[in-house]
Amino acid sequence: LQNKELDSVLNEVLEQRNEERRKPKCPKGTRDMDPLQMAIREKAFTIIKSVFKRHGACEIDTPVFELKETLMGKYGEESKLIYDLEDQGGELLSLRYDLTVPFARFVSMHNFEKIKRFHIAKVYRRDNPQMNKGRFREFYQCDFDIAGTYSIMIPDSEVIKVLSEILEQLEIGEFVIKLNHRKFLDAMVELAGCEKRKFKAICSSVDKLDKEPWEKVREELIMMKGLTPEMCDKLEKFVKLVGKPMELLQKLKDEGIFAGHREGEETIKEMETLFEYLQAMNCIDRVSFDFSLARGLDYYTGLIYEAVLTDPNNRVGSIAGGGRYDGLVGMFAGKTIPAVGVSIGIERVFAILEEKLKKENSVRSTETQIYIAQIGKNLVAERLRICSELWAIGIKAETSYQDNPNNQRQMEYTLLNGIPLILFLGENELKEGVVKVKSLSKKEEYVIKRDELLQEIIQIVRDNPILL
Amino acid sequence: LQNKELDSVLNEVLEQRNEERRKPKCPKGTRDMDPLQMAIREKAFTIIKSVFKRHGACEIDTPVFELKETLMGKYGEESKLIYDLEDQGGELLSLRYDLTVPFARFVSMHNFEKIKRFHIAKVYRRDNPQMNKGRFREFYQCDFDIAGTYSIMIPDSEVIKVLSEILEQLEIGEFVIKLNHRKFLDAMVELAGCEKRKFKAICSSVDKLDKEPWEKVREELIMMKGLTPEMCDKLEKFVKLVGKPMELLQKLKDEGIFAGHREGEETIKEMETLFEYLQAMNCIDRVSFDFSLARGLDYYTGLIYEAVLTDPNNRVGSIAGGGRYDGLVGMFAGKTIPAVGVSIGIERVFAILEEKLKKENSVRSTETQIYIAQIGKNLVAERLRICSELWAIGIKAETSYQDNPNNQRQMEYTLLNGIPLILFLGENELKEGVVKVKSLSKKEEYVIKRDELLQEIIQIVRDNPILL
Numbered sequence: 001l002q003n004k005e006l007d008s009v010l011n012e013v014l015e016q017r018n019e020e021r022r023k024p025k026c027p028k029g030t031r032d033m034d035p036l037q038m039a040i041r042e043k044a045f046t047i048i049k050s051v052f053k054r055h056g057a058c059e060i061d062t063p064v065f066e067l068k069e070t071l072m073g074k075y076g077e078e079s080k081l082i083y084d085l086e087d088q089g090g091e092l093l094s095l096r097y098d099l100t101v102p103f104a105r106f107v108s109m110h111n112f113e114k115i116k117r118f119h120i121a122k123v124y125r126r127d128n129p130q131m132n133k134g135r136f137r138e139f140y141q142c143d144f145d146i147a148g149t150y151s152i153m154i155p156d157s158e159v160i161k162v163l164s165e166i167l168e169q170l171e172i173g174e175f176v177i178k179l180n181h182r183k184f185l186d187a188m189v190e191l192a193g194c195e196k197r198k199f200k201a202i203c204s205s206v207d208k209l210d211k212e213p214w215e216k217v218r219e220e221l222i223m224m225k226g227l228t229p230e231m232c233d234k235l236e237k238f239v240k241l242v243g244k245p246m247e248l249l250q251k252l253k254d255e256g257i258f259a260g261h262r263e264g265e266e267t268i269k270e271m272e273t274l275f276e277y278l279q280a281m282n283c284i285d286r287v288s289f290d291f292s293l294a295r296g297l298d299y300y301t302g303l304i305y306e307a308v309l310t311d312p313n314n315r316v317g318s319i320a321g322g323g324r325y326d327g328l329v330g331m332f333a334g335k336t337i338p339a340v341g342v343s344i345g346i347e348r349v350f351a352i353l354e355e356k357l358k359k360e361n362s363v364r365s366t367e368t369q370i371y372i373a374q375i376g377k378n379l380v381a382e383r384l385r386i387c388s389e390l391w392a393i394g395i396k397a398e399t400s401y402q403d404n405p406n407n408q409r410q411m412e413y414t415l416l417n418g419i420p421l422i423l424f425l426g427e428n429e430l431k432e433g434v435v436k437v438k439s440l441s442k443k444e445e446y447v448i449k450r451d452e453l454l455q456e457i458i459q460i461v462r463d464n465p466i467l468l
Numbered sequence: 469l470q471n472k473e474l475d476s477v478l479n480e481v482l483e484q485r486n487e488e489r490r491k492p493k494c495p496k497g498t499r500d501m502d503p504l505q506m507a508i509r510e511k512a513f514t515i516i517k518s519v520f521k522r523h524g525a526c527e528i529d530t531p532v533f534e535l536k537e538t539l540m541g542k543y544g545e546e547s548k549l550i551y552d553l554e555d556q557g558g559e560l561l562s563l564r565y566d567l568t569v570p571f572a573r574f575v576s577m578h579n580f581e582k583i584k585r586f587h588i589a590k591v592y593r594r595d596n597p598q599m600n601k602g603r604f605r606e607f608y609q610c611d612f613d614i615a616g617t618y619s620i621m622i623p624d625s626e627v628i629k630v631l632s633e634i635l636e637q638l639e640i641g642e643f644v645i646k647l648n649h650r651k652f653l654d655a656m657v658e659l660a661g662c663e664k665r666k667f668k669a670i671c672s673s674v675d676k677l678d679k680e681p682w683e684k685v686r687e688e689l690i691m692m693k694g695l696t697p698e699m700c701d702k703l704e705k706f707v708k709l710v711g712k713p714m715e716l717l718q719k720l721k722d723e724g725i726f727a728g729h730r731e732g733e734e735t736i737k738e739m740e741t742l743f744e745y746l747q748a749m750n751c752i753d754r755v756s757f758d759f760s761l762a763r764g765l766d767y768y769t770g771l772i773y774e775a776v777l778t779d780p781n782n783r784v785g786s787i788a789g790g791g792r793y794d795g796l797v798g799m800f801a802g803k804t805i806p807a808v809g810v811s812i813g814i815e816r817v818f819a820i821l822e823e824k825l826k827k828e829n830s831v832r833s834t835e836t837q838i839y840i841a842q843i844g845k846n847l848v849a850e851r852l853r854i855c856s857e858l859w860a861i862g863i864k865a866e867t868s869y870q871d872n873p874n875n876q877r878q879m880e881y882t883l884l885n886g887i888p889l890i891l892f893l894g895e896n897e898l899k900e901g902v903v904k905v906k907s908l909s910k911k912e913e914y915v916i917k918r919d920e921l922l923q924e925i926i927q928i929v930r931d932n933p934i935l936l
Binding site for chain 1: 491492493494495496498499500501502503506507509510521522523524525526527528529530531532533534535538551552553554555556558559561563573574576577578583585590592594606614616618619620622623625626629633744745747748749750751800833834835836848849850852853855856859860862863864865866868869870871885
């Protein structure tokens with residue numbers, strides 16, 4: 001063998017060994033959920049689902065991938081972030097990018113005229129992940145939508161109410177729901193004398209106002225979007241309209257800001273109706289009427305909204321968003337089915353809850369209520385018998401998988417896993433027909449007759465609730 | 469334009485129009501879950517999860533796709549059924565094929581020495597779908613595994629207990645859990661005088677005995693696998709060993725079937741221990757000791773089992789399976805981490821439950837407890853106010869999204885959705901400070917003072933439980 005060949009063989013062997021030794025990992029932008037994270041996730045989902053159900057929503061699910069053609073042409077520029085599956089000699093498939101397009105496909109395919117549904121599932125985006133900021137390539141969305149032809153602002157107001165209930169009950173800090181209306185944005189652009197075709201470009205600049213000062217946005221509007229200073233002066237008056245719903249509405253009317261503009265005036269009336277309903281549902285205090293909210297998505301046709309956390313320590317930005325989209329479902333159905341909904345960015349919620357619950361030490365990865373320990377030898381079958389009796393009456397019980405576990409280990413396991421009760425099974429006690437139970441939270445000890453075990457344990461478990 | 473060109477233009481236009489008119493659909497082998505199916509799915513998951521939790525298991529989740537290299541070389545022939553993602557200029561990715569390999573990767577990546585976890589998630593196989601038989605390309609698996617170095621048969625017996633509790637509590641009919649041991653299969657092949665290298669081929673024939681008579685399997689063994697008639701005669705004696713655990717064990721000992729065969733004799737002792745534990749846990753009656761069970765998977769090293777439904781009307785075959793695999797986790801971890809587990813084929817469970825619950829008419833797609841109806845005009849805000857008060861105390865309430873819904877429609881909605889209570893809001897009653905509530909199940913009517921509404925409703929809801 002020549003030197004060169006030798007090197008190449010050597011490299012190959014080294015590479016292989018390297019390969020073997022390499023730690024397995026998750027794909028870029030994805031992560032495993034460990035048991036503690038799963039417990040927190042379930043906690044959050046339980047709260048969210050119970051709100052959806054309280055409002056009479058049903059649940060649906062769709063496949064994780066769709067025909068490529070179903071997703072094509074729905075996401076504009078962002079389409080490049082869609083994951084495609086390899087062509088393995090069948091259909092062309094893509095992973096779902098959100099839950100809204102699959103929902104529109106679902107409604108049309110199953111001939112629904114109306115539906116109030118929620119859908120909690122993972123979506124996929126080949127984006128630049130920033131995992132420390134909660135931006136992943138695989139992440140959960142939590143969507144609630146009401147589709148159907150209904151009276152003005154009734155479903156819209158319920159979606160706002162649902163969003164505010166969820167954010168209250170998750171207990172992740174103070175929040176505000178910013179509201180605006182697509183038709184106000186249309187009117188604003190028109191009344192500022194801008195060309196209609198620049199609508200999207202103007203909105204995308206205006207929407208930066210939550211992060212940048214007006215001067216910077218103004219500069220962008222003039223330099224990049226070709227607006228005149230006069231146009232910008234007029235726009236400025238609009239985008240600075242922010243306030244409590246009823247007060248700002250009064251101001252719009254008093255100052256005649258949309259006076260003579262038919263759509264503007266109509267939209268004022270719509271907002272009046274919405275605010276009346278939000279007042280009736282006792283959630284108007286959660287809302288800020290904000291003309292600088294100009295969410296990017298093309299398909300919004302009416303009300304738009306975005307929830308942000310206001311706690312200065314939790315600057316995660318937007319945590320949920322949505323609006324009315326009366327055209328999207330019809331793209332599949334061939335007839336108009338209006339819809340309004342909200343999507344909750346649950347990964348940020350998880351991150352906040354994770355930090356909070358770990359700090360409070362108030363989360364466990366299992367729910368075991370009692371640990372069956374043995375003192376002495378050869379008691380496996382008796383331990384399993386007791387577990388089995390407890391399982392049969394719904395009590396969560398565990399025991400060691402060792403034939404003869406030592407005391408230290410059994411105690412450690414119970415403490416480390418936050419199990420509130422430990423039962424000791426001893427050869428001598430067993431002969432006397434008793435067992436001992438210790439409460440680790442209350443530091444109490446009970447001696448119980450073996451044949452009264454179940455009734456007694458039910459009572460003790462009731463007095464020593466698990467943390468979760 | 470020439471005729472040919474005209475045709476081609478015409479075809480193009482027609483194709484496009486056809487495209488537009490075409491109904492959207494799901495990818496081959498996948499399906500949407502409608503609200504009723506979702507309610508059933510949740511019912512099943514709740515039962516299954518509560519069993520897992522009662523046994524002290526934690527939950528984990530992993531990404532839907534893995535690095536291609538993680539899955540490579542783990543599934544033998546079946547690898548061709550793996551869905552690959554398109555190479556879009558990053559890592560090479562594949563959709564997960566089961567939950568066992570991702571579990572092994574998880575345990576190794578996060579340096580677990582031991583873990584008792586469950587994982588409920590979708591897996592993907594580019595198989596030939598038979599959707600009416602419950603065979604899909606996207607389907608749920610429900611896995612429970614115990615990894616760690618423990619005493620003989622303790623974790624194994626708990627896995628069997630978990631499986632038997634789940635199948636009992638799902639109430640999908642009678643079942644039996646067939647048990648065998650990899651080492652009995654090894655011994656059987658050896659004692660029949662067959663070559664060791666034919667082990668897999670022989671097992672795959674033997675495993676057909678639940679569907680085919682011995683004569684056919686014997687023929688296959690001789691014609692296709694090259695066994696002699698003498699070998700087959702010896703094998704036949706083994707594979708016909710089926711019976712109640714303790715009885716068959718006694719027979720093995722009495723007749724000295726593995727006498728002098730070290731591994732066979734050791735395995736008899738292992739089984740004796742297992743059966744003692746199953747007896748202690750009161751589930752040995754669910755078990756059949758069956759030498760014809762020869763599950764295909766390469767990686768099993770000890771106990772193997774399979775649950776089948778025995779109701780002749782429910783011939784869906786195997787509904788769950790598993791075993792001990794002491795080598796797999798170590799392939800990633802670089803050290804031996806023994807493991808034992810079970811995977812439940814939940815799609816078949818769904819199908820049986822769906823049929824059963826729809827027949828009993830005992831499933832609803834929503835959980836609404838009371839519908840707020842109006843008689844008269846202009847009561848939207850008042851309806852929403854009442855809903856909001858009810859939501860605040862946890863009652864599931866709905867009202868119409870129409871400004872002035874007619875009586876008929878409101879009544880229909882309540883009945884069709886199985887809502888047990890309907891509250892009528894009338895202009896006149898409102899002036900008198902009262903509302904009416906009707907119980908649709910008990911056919912009773914209550915007149916309630918508006919300012920005593922909440923206390924009264926709590927009581928009435930308690931007396932009129934929803935179906936689910």
